Amino acid sequence: MKDERDSSLIQEFKQGDEKAFNQLVLRYQKRVYDLTYRLVRNHEDAADLSQEVFVRAYSNLRKFEERSSFYVWLTRIAVNLCINFSKRERFRSFLSIFDISQKPEVSVSPEEDVEKEELRRALDRAVKSLPERQRATFVLKRYQELPYREIAQIMEISEGAAKANYFQAVKKLQKLLGQYR
Amino acid sequence: MKCKDVSPLLIEYQENSLRPEERGVVEKHLRQCDVCRKEFKEIERLYQLLAKERVPSPEESFWTNFLPEVRARIEEKKKTRGLFFPRPRLVVGVLTVLTVAIVTVFMFTSDQRSLVELRSEQMEEVTLSAPELSSTTEELAEILSAGGEVSLSILLANGEERQLDLIEGILEEDYLSQLSLNSVLSELDTEELKKLEESIKALHIGEIL
Structure with a gap:
């Protein structure tokens, strides 16, 4: 809009x-x-x-x-x-x-919560492992909260493809981050 | 509704983006199916995990300087080359990547054809002995850059590890810096270019180039 x-x-x-x-x-x-x-x-x-x-x-x-x-x-x-x-x-x-x-790698300061830092790094690795366009779709949907219609415009793909990209990204993150739940 | 129909809807169910009728169907299925309920729990946990992550806030000075720095960059571009010209750094970067990719492919292709071979059809093949190779890298770089005096493929075929290291060093330090991409590419025929392109694609770098 x-x-x-x-x-x-x-x-x-x-x-x-x-x-x-x-x-x-x-x-x-x-x-x-x-x-x-x-x-x-x-x-x-x-x-x-x-x-x-x-x-x-x-x-x-x-x-x-x-x-x-x-x-x-x-x-x-x-x-x-x-x-x-x-x-x-x-x-x-x-x-x-x-x-x-x-x-x-960024060093962890003594006062930093080790668990949080470990989680941050795990998230970094997991998100970075997504293919670029899948990663972008995931970020636009999850964090920028854009509708698929706008994501499709931005990425120059169909709405269906944007949705598929997002689902694949979530599934992959689910697999990669299973141990941190 | 079967599991295979419900599974793709679970992410949207988690995000509250399903239509009410679909939502009702998924809820009914989840009450009856352990497998889908487990899958949904996993999705829920992932979203909880993602919700914990925050973008660290930069210092206030970063925001204070943000606009002046953007303005400075704009002015810099206006002064140096105008806003609509390609960035020289990008051009140099692309050329470097291409050159390195070409040399990498040449080093590892089965026939080990050398750039020197391609540069001169009239060349005279000379095999260098180990003592000759042990001379300074500058000397060998001179031979290579003169063109037509030595076949790199012979060196590679007969080469021991030390010799290969030496050649690799020359390629990186001297030869690459003296070669223009155009001169390399202009020496390749259609078949060689096709082969090069396939090799680059096989290295998963084609999309970058």
Whole structure:
């Protein structure tokens, strides 16, 4: 559903008001960060990618025709960026024989609850093991609470395929996280 | 309703997204079927687990700096190359990945054809002895980059582990840095390109390229 305030800011931006774009960033920065974090599962990359989402949005906003809501459009940019990022990460792991450095695991501080930390890592591993598009569908449905219709728009697939992706993701997580219940 | 019909509905039942009539059917089935009840309990536990996870909140300064950093990136792009040009880092990245993939495939394909072989049909094959190989990597890199003076396939065929390591080192450090992707690809014929593409796909990297 289109948001009137968004539409008005987009029109102002298209008419040359740069500050209107700032308002759009401020409105959606937390939601976009949350989405990118859920997809890449670490702060450093999520911070970088969420900022990049807005840079891409700025480049293309004049061409945006509002056939979907601004947030759905922004989410599509974020998902595509994160999918490409995750593929590159997977490829870097594959090329580790060429001595490409891996990110170190985050260390657990003494006061951190070991059980929670263990669960977090298990969730990280499980979610990261999902194929990129399945992972994106899962995050959009489970955490962004988007309907299948919008997920289908974002992922450029049918609603049926979005639903199937989500079910497969849940089944896989169920299998991978069985021991942590 | 049978188990095979109910099972796909259990996730939506958990999410309260079924129509009332479907919900009623699933509830009735769950009261009668131990297997589906167990499956539903597992789904319920997974959702409880997922609900425990929270995205850690970044420090307040992250949010304060967010917009200025986005603005700085936009200005930087405007200054350097405009917003609508492809990013050089991306282009370099793709070229590097392609080059490494090509060399990897060449190193492991059955006929072990060398890039040097492809570069020159007039080359003269020379087999280097172990003492010659033990000279500096720079020397051998020079031979390779000169083209047409040594067959890498011969080195690989006769090679011992030390020699292969040496060649691998050269390929990574020197040869790759001197090769342009275009020059490599332009030397391949249709069949070789097809073979290369199949090999890359077999390595599960095709979708990235």
